[in-house]
Amino acid sequence: MRKYTLLFTLSLIWGSQFLFIALITHDASSITISFYKALLATLFLFIMTLFMRKTPYKKQWGLYILIAIFEVVIPFIFIVQGQRYISSGMASIIIALTPVFTLFILILIRQRKFNLVEIFALILGIFGIVILSWNPEKLGLVEYVSLGLLLIASLSFAISLVLMQNLQDDVPIHHMRNVLSIATIILIPITIFSSNTFTLHFDPLQWSSLIILGLVHSALAYVIYNILVRQYDAVFASLSNYIVPVVGVLLGVLILHEHLTLNIIMGSAVVLLSLIISQQVKSG
Numbered sequence: 001m002r003k004y005t006l007l008f009t010l011s012l013i014w015g016s017q018f019l020f021i022a023l024i025t026h027d028a029s030s031i032t033i034s035f036y037k038a039l040l041a042t043l044f045l046f047i048m049t050l051f052m053r054k055t056p057y058k059k060q061w062g063l064y065i066l067i068a069i070f071e072v073v074i075p076f077i078f079i080v081q082g083q084r085y086i087s088s089g090m091a092s093i094i095i096a097l098t099p100v101f102t103l104f105i106l107i108l109i110r111q112r113k114f115n116l117v118e119i120f121a122l123i124l125g126i127f128g129i130v131i132l133s134w135n136p137e138k139l140g141l142v143e144y145v146s147l148g149l150l151l152i153a154s155l156s157f158a159i160s161l162v163l164m165q166n167l168q169d170d171v172p173i174h175h176m177r178n179v180l181s182i183a184t185i186i187l188i189p190i191t192i193f194s195s196n197t198f199t200l201h202f203d204p205l206q207w208s209s210l211i212i213l214g215l216v217h218s219a220l221a222y223v224i225y226n227i228l229v230r231q232y233d234a235v236f237a238s239l240s241n242y243i244v245p246v247v248g249v250l251l252g253v254l255i256l257h258e259h260l261t262l263n264i265i266m267g268s269a270v271v272l273l274s275l276i277i278s279q280q281v282k283s284g
Contacts, residue, residue, distance in 0.1 A: 040214025
């Protein structure tokens with residue numbers, strides 16, 4: 001029960017991020033936003049560790065660097081940039097490929113056996129998200145480039161999930177503090193080179209959105225992500241990407257009073273079915 005609570009909590013956090021990103025993405029570069037998200041998350045986790053009991057653990061700096069690149073730097077920049085030109089529904093479909101990429105990588109490196117039922121469950125989950133988010137729209141070159149960026153972000157998430165499985169010692173807050181610290185350092189020269197400014201001209205609502213994105217959608221979410229990977233496995237943690245669009249759409253219905261359509265009901269049911277089948281594979 002605990003693992004499902006963590007999974008749905010993570011999905012709830014990430015399912016609401018599209019709203020906060022939409023409030024700030026057109027008033028600052030994606031790289032500058034990514035830098036401040038990583039910086040805020042690092043500071044928050046650093047303060048948290050100051051009040052925690054000191055626990056000895058192995059610091060795997062080489063692995064931290066790789067996770068920082070694939071889990072933070074690439075997705076942070078590419079998701080914000082990709083969401084500028086396509087709908088959140090279309091974006092959610094691409095990011096939902098993460099479980100498939102994760103399973104494919106694990107099979108490729110022979111850390112997981114090929115299982116037809118599990119693959120069927122993952123494909124069924126993607127089908128559910130397509131039903132949920134279906135909104136035919138004409139796409140031009142810019143939109144296709146955005147889809148490509150989101151596809152890379154999805155693959156990057158999958159690579160980082162596989163890497164996270166190799167972290168030793170059960171200290172998720174310390175691990176993610178180190179990862180986000182490295183990501184922040186990497187983003188400093190990228191920000192200087194690309195935009196040549198760290199200045200943000202935000203109103204109070206936008207500053208609040210950025211702080212929430214840094215503390216909740218980055219720091220807290222990545223700690224939960226690491227716990228799921230370390231205590232369960234990468235494929236299970238990646239299933240949060242299936243629930244994210246469901247959460248996003250349902251929040252729109254509950255908070256923004258959007259219409260509850262047949263697409264939402266059918267898509268949510270198919271996604272739930274795919275999760276049940278995928279977990280039956282494990283317990284069977």
